[in-house]
Amino acid sequence: MSSNPVRPWRSVERRPSRQIRVGRVAVGGGAPISVQTMTNTVTADVGATVEQVRRCAAAGADIVRISTPDADATRALRAIVAESPVPIVADIHFHYRRAIEAAEAGAACLRINPGNIGDARRVREVVQAARDHGCSIRIGVNAGSLERHLLEKYREPCPEAMVESALGHIRLLEDNDFHDFKISVKASDVFLAAAAYRALALATDAPLHLGITEAGGHVTGTVKSAIGLGSLLWSGIGDTIRVSLSADPVEEVRVGFEILKALGLRHRGVTIIACPSCARQGFDVIRTVAALEGRLAHITTPMSLSVIGCVVNGPGEALMTDIGFTGGGAGKGMVYLAGRQHHTMTNERMIDHIVELVERKAEALAREGAAAEDGGDAGAGEAGAAPEARPAAE
Secondary structure (H helix, E strand, C coil), rough: CCCCCCCCHCCCCCCCCCCEECCCEEEEECCCCCCEECCCCHHHHHHHHHHHHHHHHHHCCCCCEECCHHHHHHHHHHHHHHHHCEEEEEEECCCCHHHHHHHCCCCCEECCCCCCCCCCHHHHHHHHHHCCCCEEEEEEHHHHHHHHHHHHHHCCCCHHHHHHHHHHHHHHHHHCCCCEEEEEEEEHHHHHHHHHHHHHHHHHCCCEECEEECCCCHHHHHHHHHHHHHHHCCCCCCCCCEECCCCCHHHHHHHHHHHHHHHHCCCCCEEEEEEECCCCCCCCHHHHHHHHHHHCCCCCCEEEEEEEEECCCCHHHHHHHCEEEECCCCEEEEEEEEEEEEEEEEHHHHHHHHHHHHHHHHHHHHHHHHHHHCCCCCCCCCCCCCCCCCCCCC
C-alpha cells in the first residue's frame, strides 16, 4: 500500500508560468514551489543576521529575504551574501540607491515597487544594475501601501486596485526590456489577497510569490496562511511562498513546508499522522508526538509516520505510512513497516525505537539515492519499501 499514492482527485494542476531564477533557485515554469522567509535581525549586525539565515536554511528555506533600509544595511549585505547558504533577496522601499547597492553587493533578487523608487531615469538605473549583476526582481504590491491615485479611484484597497498596481509596475519593467521578475499582491485579509492573486494569475504569465501579509502570531498566522495560501496552491496558483508570522522565521519555514506537504506539492522530512487521543489510547499520544517532532526535526528525507493511540483507526493509517505505531494493551503496541505488521514494542521504549527506525530508513534511502546516481538509474526505488510506497521527492 502506498504511503502517498497518486490519485486523480489529489493532484494539483499548476498554472503555467514563465521561469526566472533567484540565484540558483528556479521559480516558476514548473519548478518546485520554493519556501521563503525573512530575517528580523538588524541587517548591519552581520553575525546575528548570518546566524539566522543559516538556521532558516537548515530548516529548509530555499530563499531568505533581508531588509536593507539604509546604507549600513547594504554595506553589510555583501558579507552576509558571502556567508549565506541560500540566495538572498534584498527588500527595498523607496530609495533607488539602496537597490543599486544591493545588486552590487550580490543580492540574488531585489524586492521593489518600481513606481515607488522615483522617475523613469531611476527605474532605468535600477533595472540596469539588476541586469548587470544577474538579479531578478520581485514586484511587491501590498494592500496597505497602494498608490494614492488607486485609493482615490477605488476608495479602498480591493482586488482591482491591487492588480492595476501590479500591472502598472510590470509595464515599467517591460518598457525597459526586463522580464526576470515575479509578482506578489499581498494583503492581511485572506479574501482580498486570494481574489487579487486569482485575478492577477489570469492577467500575466509571470511567476507569483504568495503570501498573506501580517498574518499574526504563530497560531493565528498559521491558520490564515494555510487557508489563504492553501486555497490558491490547491487551485494551481503560486510558484514561491512566504508565511508571515510574528514568530521566529524558522517557524515560517516549517509552516510553509507543512502547507506544501499537505497538498502533496513538496515533501521534506517526516510527515506525522497522529490521532488527537481519547480515553481509548494505549499510550500518551500527545506527549509522544511532541517528543517525536522534536527528535525527528533533523530528518530531511521524505517519509511518513503514523502514531495512533488505539486499534480503531491505527491499523488502517499504518497501511498507508512507511512506519507506524498503534497502541494496544498491556503497555505495548504494534509496529508497522511499509504498511505491514512487523513486531510489537513496549510503550516505554517506543519513542526511542521509532526514532531509530526513522533514522535507519533515512540512511538507507540516502545510500540508495547515492547508488542510483552513481549508476545513472534515476528510477530506482528506495530501500526498505516498495517503489510505490515512497513519497515524491521535493
